[in-house]
Amino acid sequence: MQDTKKAARAWARQQTRQGWRDAMPVAGLGLLGTIAAVTQAFCLAAWLAAALTHTAFPWAALGAFAALATVRAALQVAADRRAFTAGATGRARLRADIMARLLAAGPSLLRTRHSAELASAAVDQVEAMDGLYARWIPASMLAIAGPLLVAIVAGIADRWAAAILLLAGLLVPFGQAIAGIGAAAASRGQFLALARLQARFLDRVRGIATIVLAGRAEDEALSLARAADELRRRTMRVLRVAFLSSAMLDCAMAAALIGLALHYRHALLGHGGSPFTALFALLLVPEFFAPLRAFAAAYQDRLHATGAAEALVDVPAMPTAPATKAAIRTVEAHGVSVAFQGVKLTWDASRGPALDGLSFVVPAGEVLVLAGPSGAGKSTVIELLLGFVRPDEGRILLNGADIADIVPQALSQLTAWIGQKPTLFAGTILDNIRFARPGATAAEVQEAARQARVTDFATLLPAGLLTQIGEGGHGLSGGQAQRVAIARAFLKNAPLLLLDEPTSHLDPATEAEVLASLRRLAVGRTVIMAAHSAAAHAFGGRRLDLRNGKAILARGVA
Amino acid sequence: MRPLFRVLYLWRHRAPGLLAGIAVALASVAAGLALMALSGTIVAAVLVGAAIAAPLWLRIAGPARIVLRYVERLVSHGATFRAIADLRVWFFRGFSARAAGGLGFRPAGDLLSRLIADIEALDGLYLRIILPLAAALFVVPAAALLAARVSVWSGAAVFLLFAAVAVLLPLLVARDAGRTGVGLAEAAGGLRIAALDTLTGLREVRAFGAEARMQAEIARRESALIGRQREAAIHVAWANAAALLCGQFALLAVLAATSAPPVLMVACAFLVIAAFEPMALLPRAGVSAGNAAAAAARVLEVAEATPPMPEPLRPIRVPASFTLRFEDVQFRWAADAPKVFDGLSLDIPQGAHVALLGPSGAGKSTLAALALKVAAPQAGRVTLGGVDLSATAANDVRRRIAWLSQTTHIFDDSIRNNLLLGRPDATDADLWRALDRAAIGDWVGALPEQLETWLGEGGARVSGGQGRRIALARALLSEAPILILDEPCAGLDAETERAFFTTLNSAAIGRSVLLIAHRLTGAEKLDRIWRLSNGTAIAAAA
Structure with a gap:
């Protein structure tokens, strides 16, 4: 856990560096705004000093004040726009980075992580980083430059004013260091506990049906109330200290105002102080502290981003690109032959090897059924052939070429794959079939739908093949979804067909229909099918029984 | 505003x-x-x-x-x-x-x-x-x-x-x-x-x-x-x-x-x-x-929506006997939706192990929803121990029926707290007995933190089969005399599925079991099989 946090913080730091350049214009515009505000303070002091000393009112100063007000408003709009752009650029860069890493890591990720959790990292957690780029980074730049600029101007008017401002300004980091060390340590320690308690509510709402159907809703409501009470107690304990460090800011500003007011009262009472300087110095106080306030307000954004970064840092790192040699060429008419030679693969060392020196041969155009219980290595064979993972030892040959030498694009052109439950994307049925080959003509897509018998059930749907399916669309039954997957395979027309328990979720009648479609699809292709149901074993062809990653019974695959 | x-x-x-x-x-x-x-x-x-x-x-x-x-x-x-x-x-x-x-x-x-x-x-x-x-x-x-x-x-x-x-x-x-x-x-x-x-x-x-x-x-x-x-x-x-x-x-x-x-x-x-x-x-x-x-x-x-099933003003307590009976039930989810049940009659006698088969979309899960008082039939009645469900309090019914399906949630919490949802006053010995009966006691016992092991969001830190077994242990831990298992093994492979049913046969003796599935593995021991089709149930040989 400690390592995760350390990594998250290092990663957030790196993201901060990248966001630095995007934030430059925001900070620059902010600084221009401070210059305009300081000039306004100058005009205002001149005007008020004239009123107090009964000299002629400097109307030009008032005009300049009004003009500068408009300039400040324009600068603020520009700064807000640039801040948004900085945030959007940062998020887009981050999201592209995360998605590239997830796509590179590939399907083996889904063995250990839930796709919803990964999607939430790529969408929600990246959105939560917005405040870091749009507010925290520019604010932290301005927090030093802004007050410094104001202090320099004050110093030109009066050294004492600058000294008082800087002293009060130093009170902020100094006071925050004293009050803040405790607060920071406490808040870091409590952060995980808080996150857990917060997650508890979310989790209980997600599982609310289970709670209600167990007749435990009231018990759970009471325990939520207790947990919320504990959350409040813990949070307030942290906040009591954390607010002390916010109080330092109020303290510094009050000290500056009181210090300056009393200093100039003394000066004006017969030590030759100028009323203009006095008013100018006092009017600079709010401008001196405004960037520090913005900085304190943006601290929330940073905390948010650190929380999000902890979820993002879990995303696997970009794998180094494998050295690819020449891509093999295949002639579709001749099909693809497959050979495993002493293939070993271990997913998880504590659970032993998934494949333990497996060897077999499937000539082009033949069917091989892989049988055996769960964990025997059937799916691993399929995933190796898809290039999702690489063997630890041994070789896999396609038409005599080592699979490791085939570039991923060429490999994906060779193979079509149908799994246990196809993923249907949000879109029409036609879109979902076309996914297999985006360049296909409308006629080809229609033909694939017909061959896979998608057309049979689609005519009963509200919009036929143009019915929206997937998230937020019409739900298809397991058998119908599998037909869409078969249509994809027809459209792709690849010489090697990999089937991973394609009927395990279907009732016997639907299973028979889907198998009939698969048999049509299998004609003229090399087929490797992992299966455990009896009907699937009647698919015909060669058969290989696996147990614990080894072949125990082979029929025609020696 | x-x-x-x-x-x-x-x-x-x-x-x-x-x-x-x-x-x-x-x-x-x-x-x-x-x-x-x-x-x-x-x-x-x-x-x-x-x-x-x-x-x-x-x-x-x-x-x-x-x-x-x-x-x-x-x-x-x-x-x-x-x-x-x-x-x-x-x-x-x-x-x-x-x-x-x-x-x-x-x-x-x-x-x-x-x-x-x-x-x-x-x-x-x-x-x-x-x-x-x-x-x-x-x-x-x-x-x-x-x-x-x-x-x-x-x-x-x-x-x-x-x-x-x-x-x-x-x-x-x-x-x-x-x-x-x-x-x-x-x-x-x-x-x-x-x-x-x-x-x-x-x-x-x-x-x-x-x-x-x-x-x-x-x-x-x-x-x-x-x-x-x-x-x-x-x-x-x-x-x-x-x-x-x-x-x-x-x-x-x-x-x-x-x-x-x-x-x-x-x-x-x-x-x-x-x-x-x-x-x-x-x-x-x-x-x-x-x-x-x-x-x-x-x-x-x-x-603040109107409750779909208002509770009766003076609910009748569900008696100790627990035969679940559907009598000539007519049901549709919404007025414009097609009928799911059209004169459905079936019963699950006290202590019987019964399977309900049918293709997807035939209303198998809807039957569970009616039994759990999530929905009420438009005509006909559902009785538990001879009492019409509409006259009882929903919680009273749900405490007598333990329900396990694919959507059963595994909470982002310890194994202990996940199990206690089934029976909050259970002792450690009860928990271990339930885990053993669900054939996952050895696995939990081998974990370094045992019952305190954190299961992760949606049970993300355990495999599908283990998650289903923990959910089964939770159902077995509850004192509910009726278990409704709605496709309990969807997503699990055949071997795991058979092992699950072998466990269930011995673990659920004395309770009624309603197993909802699209097909049987052969490992189930059943007293009766019902097939759902066209909105009614047909008894088939066990």
Whole structure:
């Protein structure tokens, strides 16, 4: 856990560096705004000093004040726009980075992580980083430059004013260091506990049906109330200290105002102080502290981003690109032959090897059924052939070429794959079939739908093949979804067909229909099918029984 | 705005704390204004030779401001935490008494995510909307009254300009947020779906070499979202700029009163500068208010909907006998939906193990929903131990029926707490017995933290088979005499499935079991098999 946090913080730091350049214009515009505000303070002091000393009112100063007000408003709009752009650029860069890493890591990720959790990292957690780029980074730049600029101007008017401002300004980091060390340590320690308690509510709402159907809703409501009470107690304990460090800011500003007011009262009472300087110095106080306030307000954004970064840092790192040699060429008419030679693969060392020196041969155009219980290595064979993972030892040959030498694009052109439950994307049925080959003509897509018998059930749907399916669309039954997957395979027309328990979720009648479609699809292709149901074993062809990653019974695959 | 008032009404018991927060906030704002105005006045008064007590007041206002601000933060945060907790518990109670049970029968990930986001949008209602607004409503007349002493016109101008910042701009921004909120939510939903599609379909994406295409689609959805966000952000930026201009012109209105007493003018100018500072936050509060109002409307709709199955006024207690019987049941989910059951009659005798088979869509899960009182038949009746379910309390029924399906949730909690949901008063020995009967006791026993092992979000840290067994152990732990298992092995391989049923045969002796499946593995020991078709059940040989 400690390592995760350390990594998250290092990663957030790196993201901060990248966001630095995007934030430059925001900070620059902010600084221009401070210059305009300081000039306004100058005009205002001149005007008020004239009123107090009964000299002629400097109307030009008032005009300049009004003009500068408009300039400040324009600068603020520009700064807000640039801040948004900085945030959007940062998020887009981050999201592209995360998605590239997830796509590179590939399907083996889904063995250990839930796709919803990964999607939430790529969408929600990246959105939560917005405040870091749009507010925290520019604010932290301005927090030093802004007050410094104001202090320099004050110093030109009066050294004492600058000294008082800087002293009060130093009170902020100094006071925050004293009050803040405790607060920071406490808040870091409590952060995980808080996150857990917060997650508890979310989790209980997600599982609310289970709670209600167990007749435990009231018990759970009471325990939520207790947990919320504990959350409040813990949070307030942290906040009591954390607010002390916010109080330092109020303290510094009050000290500056009181210090300056009393200093100039003394000066004006017969030590030759100028009323203009006095008013100018006092009017600079709010401008001196405004960037520090913005900085304190943006601290929330940073905390948010650190929380999000902890979820993002879990995303696997970009794998180094494998050295690819020449891509093999295949002639579709001749099909693809497959050979495993002493293939070993271990997913998880504590659970032993998934494949333990497996060897077999499937000539082009033949069917091989892989049988055996769960964990025997059937799916691993399929995933190796898809290039999702690489063997630890041994070789896999396609038409005599080592699979490791085939570039991923060429490999994906060779193979079509149908799994246990196809993923249907949000879109029409036609879109979902076309996914297999985006360049296909409308006629080809229609033909694939017909061959896979998608057309049979689609005519009963509200919009036929143009019915929206997937998230937020019409739900298809397991058998119908599998037909869409078969249509994809027809459209792709690849010489090697990999089937991973394609009927395990279907009732016997639907299973028979889907198998009939698969048999049509299998004609003229090399087929490797992992299966455990009896009907699937009647698919015909060669058969290989696996147990614990080894072949125990082979029929025609020696 | 009405939903927001309804939420405030829910907080009426927290009124003392919430009002105290507002009172301290006002005092702290007043001290802040005094601090700035007095420091200007001191300098001005020296010049015109007026003898005033300002230095003393200044020495009071400074520390007062610091202390009041600290107290304000403590009081208002303490009050808001209590209010948020109340809101969440209230929502949980309301939702669980209404539609929540039905979620067990359909996937509701998106609906729940939206509701959770809505509840969180209400978190800032007090701190980020009500408090700044209350402070502004105090500052506007205070600043206007002081400015009126400079000149009537200055007072009127300050009042109008500040009122525009405090009321008009936030209202405009809130309306705009309400309008753009829909489009924003749609664009965000589009991005979420594209990402989820890609990641759920990682196998398809890799197998079809679609990485670049999917990434391009995500980038397209993202830029659509960013475009909408930019539009909203620019509106807020203009509102902020307008607020700044209003503040500046209010100051000009004070300065323009050249015939006013100079000390008063200085004091008033400093006050207006200080007064504007808390008001600068208001346009942003308008955005939060717009979002919160929309969120409150959705949350109320769910938590205060009419319950689909009103509880009987004087519920009859379910007797100890537990034969479950469906008598000539007619059912459809909605008036315009097709009939699921048309004269369905079947019974599950006390202690019998019964399977219900049928193709998907035949209404197998609906049968479970009727038994669990999630829905009521339009005609006919469902009885438990001879008592019509419509005359009983839902919780009474649900304590007698343990239900296990694919959607059964594994909580992000320890194994112990996951099991205790089945029976809160169970001892450790009970827990281990249930785990052993679900054939997962050895696995848990070998874990370093045993019962305290954290299961992760949605049971993410255990495999599908292990998660299902823990859910089975939870069902076995409950004292419910009837087990309804709705496709308990979907997603598990054949070997695991057979092992699961072998376990079940011995673990559930003495209880009724209703097994819902699309086919049998052969490992089940059954007294009776029903087949569902055309809305009725046909008894088949066991």
